[in-house]
Amino acid sequence: MQECHNTTAQPAQILRGAFTITQGAYYTAQLRNKSSLQFKVLAFDVTELIQKMYVRGQYEDQYKGCEVLEFRNGSVIALFELRFTTTVANTAVRDEMVTAIEQNEGSFLGNFRIDPRSLQISEQCLAGTRLCGDKRTCVGINLFCNGETDCPDALDESEQYCATPCDGQFLLTGNFGSFHSLNFPRPYDQNTFCKWIIRVEPGLYIKVNFADFQTTKGNDTLNFYQGTGSQKELVASLSGSNPGSVWIFSNQATAEFRSDNSPSPDRGFKASFTAVKPGSNSNQVKIDCNFQDGFCHWRQDPMNVADWQRMNVPSYPPFTGPNNDHTYGNQSGYFIVTPMKMSGMIITVRLVSLELSAAPKPSCISFWYHMHGISFSHLNVLIVGDQMREIMFAKEGDYGDQWNYGQFTMNETSAVRVVFEAERGYGTMNEVALDDISLTNGACNYSGIVEPTARPKPTPPPAGATDCGGPLELSEPNTTFSSVNYPRNYVDNAFCTWYLIAEKGENIQLHFEDFNVEDIYDVVEVRDGRGNDSLLMAVLTGRGPFEDFFSTRNGMTVLFISDKMGTRSGFQANFTTGYHLGQPVRLFNGTQSSDG
Numbered sequence: 001m002q003e004c005h006n007t008t009a010q011p012a013q014i015l016r017g018a019f020t021i022t023q024g025a026y027y028t029a030q031l032r033n034k035s036s037l038q039f040k041v042l043a044f045d046v047t048e049l050i051q052k053m054y055v056r057g058q059y060e061d062q063y064k065g066c067e068v069l070e071f072r073n074g075s076v077i078a079l080f081e082l083r084f085t086t087t088v089a090n091t092a093v094r095d096e097m098v099t100a101i102e103q104n105e106g107s108f109l110g111n112f113r114i115d116p117r118s119l120q121i122s123e124q125c126l127a128g129t130r131l132c133g134d135k136r137t138c139v140g141i142n143l144f145c146n147g148e149t150d151c152p153d154a155l156d157e158s159e160q161y162c163a164t165p166c167d168g169q170f171l172l173t174g175n176f177g178s179f180h181s182l183n184f185p186r187p188y189d190q191n192t193f194c195k196w197i198i199r200v201e202p203g204l205y206i207k208v209n210f211a212d213f214q215t216t217k218g219n220d221t222l223n224f225y226q227g228t229g230s231q232k233e234l235v236a237s238l239s240g241s242n243p244g245s246v247w248i249f250s251n252q253a254t255a256e257f258r259s260d261n262s263p264s265p266d267r268g269f270k271a272s273f274t275a276v277k278p279g280s281n282s283n284q285v286k287i288d289c290n291f292q293d294g295f296c297h298w299r300q301d302p303m304n305v306a307d308w309q310r311m312n313v314p315s316y317p318p319f320t321g322p323n324n325d326h327t328y329g330n331q332s333g334y335f336i337v338t339p340m341k342m343s344g345m346i347i348t349v350r351l352v353s354l355e356l357s358a359a360p361k362p363s364c365i366s367f368w369y370h371m372h373g374i375s376f377s378h379l380n381v382l383i384v385g386d387q388m389r390e391i392m393f394a395k396e397g398d399y400g401d402q403w404n405y406g407q408f409t410m411n412e413t414s415a416v417r418v419v420f421e422a423e424r425g426y427g428t429m430n431e432v433a434l435d436d437i438s439l440t441n442g443a444c445n446y447s448g449i450v451e452p453t454a455r456p457k458p459t460p461p462p463a464g465a466t467d468c469g470g471p472l473e474l475s476e477p478n479t480t481f482s483s484v485n486y487p488r489n490y491v492d493n494a495f496c497t498w499y500l501i502a503e504k505g506e507n508i509q510l511h512f513e514d515f516n517v518e519d520i521y522d523v524v525e526v527r528d529g530r531g532n533d534s535l536l537m538a539v540l541t542g543r544g545p546f547e548d549f550f551s552t553r554n555g556m557t558v559l560f561i562s563d564k565m566g567t568r569s570g571f572q573a574n575f576t577t578g579y580h581l582g583q584p585v586r587l588f589n590g591t592q593s594s595d596g
Contacts, residue, residue, distance in 0.1 A: 013085075013086065013087050014083055014084075014123075015081070015090060015121055015122065016069075016122050016125060018119070019078060020074060020077050020078075020115045022113045024112035025042055025045075027071070027074070032230035033231070046068050046078050047066055047068055047080075049108070049109065050097075051065075052100075053096065054100075059093070062085050066081060066083065067080060072128075093121050094120075097116075098116045125138035133151065133155040134152050137151055139151055144156040144161055144162070145161060145197075146228060146230070146254075147197040147199075147228025164194035165192065165193075166181050166188075166194035167194075170196060173199050174275075175200060176272065176273065176274045178271060178273070179270075179271055181267075184268045187264055188266070188267075190264065191259065192258070195255070195256045197252070197253075197254055200275035201251060201275060203278075205276050205277075206247075206248040206250070206251070206253050207245055207248075208248070208253075208271055210243060210244075210245075210269055210272075211271075212267065213238070214240075214268065215238075215240065215241075215264070215266050218239055219262065219264075220258070220266070221237055222255065223236070223257075223258075226248050226250045226253060234302045235247075236300065242310065242312070243294065244292075244310055245293045246294060253273075283356045283439055284439045286353055287439035289437050289438075290333070291325075300351065301349070301352050303350070304348075308351055308422075308434075309338075310335075311334065312331050312333060312335070321372070322335060325435055326370075326435040333435075335370075336351070338377075338432045346424065347423065348424075350419050350421045350422075351420040353418040355417055356416055356417065358413050358414050361411075363411075363442065364407055364410070365408055365418060366407040366438050367406050367434060367436060368406070369432065369433065370404070370432070370434075371395060371398060372400060372401045373398060373431055377398075377423060378395070379393075379394070379396075379422050379423075379432050380394050380421040380422075382421060383418060383419075384417050385416040385417075386415075388416075393408045395454070396454065397454030399455070407444045408444060472498065473501060474498055475577075476576075476577055479500075480572065481572075482570060483560055483572075485570070486572055487570070489567040489570070490517075490562060490567050491562070491567065493563070494560060495561055497557065497560075498557070498558045499555065500551075500556040500557070501554070502551075503554060506578055507551045508555070508575050509550050509581045510549040510558070510574075512544050512546055512572070513571075513574060514544065515545065516568045516569045517541060517560075518563070521566060522561065522567070524539070524541070524559065525538075525539050525557075525558070526538045526549050527556065528552055528556060529553045529555050530555040537549055544571075
């Protein structure tokens with residue numbers, strides 16, 4: 001903490017204050033660290049400003065000094081402590097400072113601007129802070145239970161405040177231990193937040209394994225961070241099932257579990273941690289991964305809007321991802337795949353290696369990739385350094401329902417990272433999967449390697465009464481359509497498209513009278529509009545009923561896709577057109593399914 005004056009006598013009164021700096025400073029992560037140069041410089045400037053506010057003022061003789069406690073985001077919010085030799089009313093102290101700020105006599109503020117309306121003065125801890133056990137020090141609530149001691153008596157990291165509602169623990173120490181979600185193995189509660197600090201002996205790493213893991217995918221998440229406090233770095237964000245092991249290359253880690261406001265039938269997780277000795281730190285160890293035991297030493301890019309998913313079964317929607325992993329050629333093995341994303345947006349995900357050491361000789365990085373689907377997708381593999389970014393491998397399109405081999409030679413004389421970057425295009429019918437990434441010494445051998453050829457984009461089969469249950473384009477009065485053979489079972493390998501058309505200025509209400517398709521494997525996609533700029537409204541599977549869909553435009557697209565085996569009675573739908581029909585549904589990322 002930065003002090004205005006060095007004094008030894010105990011002050012008669014201590015007040016706490018805060019104001020917002022709107023000009024002359026901007027917030028960075030370094031301002032959370034009281035040892036950083038940025039914190040010390042700004043704290044010195046703030047203490048000088050406060051001192052000048054009392055020079056030649058009414059309380060110049062009573063004012064003894066101040067201490068900057070913390071900076072927060074929001075322009076920059078400065079929290080400080082004021083010391084006086086006699087008791088001074090809070091309102092009088094605030095008025096004195098507001099007057100000085102507004103008058104800015106002698107332009108003492110310099111380049112700084114302070115919002116006088118934001119100024120708070122209190123004898124108690126300010127909003128967003130909590131009193132420590134010494135009954136004097138106030139610490140930001142966000143600094144409690146973060147793994148770093150801020151209160152003089154360490155109250156902010158005590159079990160009294162920090163024991164989780166999940167299992168009653170907070171600080172996990174020793175060479176091994178365990179922790180679990182609330183109620184495990186019964187379903188955890190909604191709106192739950194639990195945090196643990198894992199701390200092992202210096203010089204050791206942490207490995208986390210799961211005896212069981214099942215949470216609502218995408219909604220209820222267990223995050224692991226390397227380190228504690230303001231300097232912690234996200235390592236893994238886990239939800240769904242079968243996350244594999246998590247490696248943390250530090251002797252300290254933070255784990256946080258958060259469930260949303262929806263009830264979940266899932267049982268949660270039981271985790272154990274072990275302290276492990278650092279092994280070989282070679283580039284090969286950092287790269288090699290077959291995803292059988294998690295993501296190995298690879299990290300998800302924290303800037304991802306979604307993450308690579310680890311799987312051992314066909315992904316959803318069908319027809320695009322691999323049926324088996326590459327390592328074993330069956331569903332006992334794992335691979336990673338781009339995330340399911342039912343939306344009209346382009347999704348980019350990145351997988352990043354640890355920093356590789358400069359090597360005197362070239363090395364070969366090889367991997368197996370699976371790119372399949374009717375919508376476009378990209379895969380780039382990059383080498384990224386401090387001042388360089390080079391694409392070493394690039395593919396675009398559909399390379400068939402098979403694993404393909406990729407490789408490139410790396411000959412870097414400085415430290416770099418390897419990045420696998422995959423991009424899923426508009427629509428849902430495309431995926432990129434990876435498996436068996438490895439590094440070997442020496443340049444890659446390209447002899448005998450046959451490069452796969454991207455398949456041309458398929459043309460959807462023409463709609464007709466015999467294969468898709470109706471014409472391609474529908475408008476009033478022809479407003480009813482159905483899957484082929486309805487109400488008898490539809491055919492395998494169907495790919496059907498209907499364009500629903502309204503007059504200019506009108507919108508469309510779509511209603512499914514009956515709906516029964518094979519859950520997960522056969523789907524109906526509903527889109528707002530027509531063509532490349534249409535937006536996904538829903539992907540339907542299983543059994544209805546479903547709520548009606550309202551377009552925001554005068555067009556709507558409906559696609560029906562079935563796989564190569566297993567059919568049901570299908571669906572029948574109708575639509576109406578008009579002006580301002582219903583409330584257009586919010587376009588979302590998700591799947592509606594009610595198989596029963």
